[in-house]
Amino acid sequence: MTKRSPSPEAVTAWARLMRVSRQLVEKTEDALKAGGLPPLGWYDVLHELAEAGENGLRPFELIDRVLLAQYGVSRLLARLEVDGLVEKLPVSDDGRGQTVRITQSGRNMRRRIWAVYGASIAELMGDRLSAQDLKTLASLLGQLRDPPTSD
Numbered sequence: 194m195t196k197r198s199p200s201p202e203a204v205t206a207w208a209r210l211m212r213v214s215r216q217l218v219e220k221t222e223d224a225l226k227a228g229g230l231p232p233l234g235w236y237d238v239l240h241e242l243a244e245a246g247e248n249g250l251r252p253f254e255l256i257d258r259v260l261l262a263q264y265g266v267s268r269l270l271a272r273l274e275v276d277g278l279v280e281k282l283p284v285s286d287d288g289r290g291q292t293v294r295i296t297q298s299g300r301n302m303r304r305r306i307w308a309v310y311g312a313s314i315a316e317l318m319g320d321r322l323s324a325q326d327l328k329t330l331a332s333l334l335g336q337l338r339d340p341p342t343s344d
Contacts, residue, residue, distance in 0.1 A: 239303040242295035249294030
């Protein structure tokens with residue numbers, strides 16, 4: 194990586210993105226806590242497992258899909274299993290491997306979290322930006338992904 198100095202515009206955009214991202218997550222976490230619900234990371238894991246369907250995901254596949262660090266995912270999966278929200282199943286062709294699958298209780302918890310999470314998204318973004326602004330923001334953020342995406 195070559196040593197380059199960012200433009201003032203890049204520094205301003207970066208700082209705003211970091212601050213706003215942190216604020217949005219904190220406000221959503223506060224709403225979940227006020228509703229007696231678990232943290233946002235739980236939703237992320239339960240969502241990915243629900244999307245994976247009955248076959249579930251191997252832990253390394255889940256780590257690639259969520260925003261949490263590997264050690265955080267391992268601890269969270271253990272907690273979710275104790276709470277009956279996920280189940281770990283052996284992989285037939287890998288004696289030490291496991292597949293993680295969401296349970297019905299996990300699906301119910303995901304729905305409960307989404308009720309608050311979705312309302313937070315609506316309040317914190319949908320009520321503040323027009324549909325066109327939201328499309329523009331999504332497009333701009335997609336360009337920053339590696340690799341870039343248009344979704």
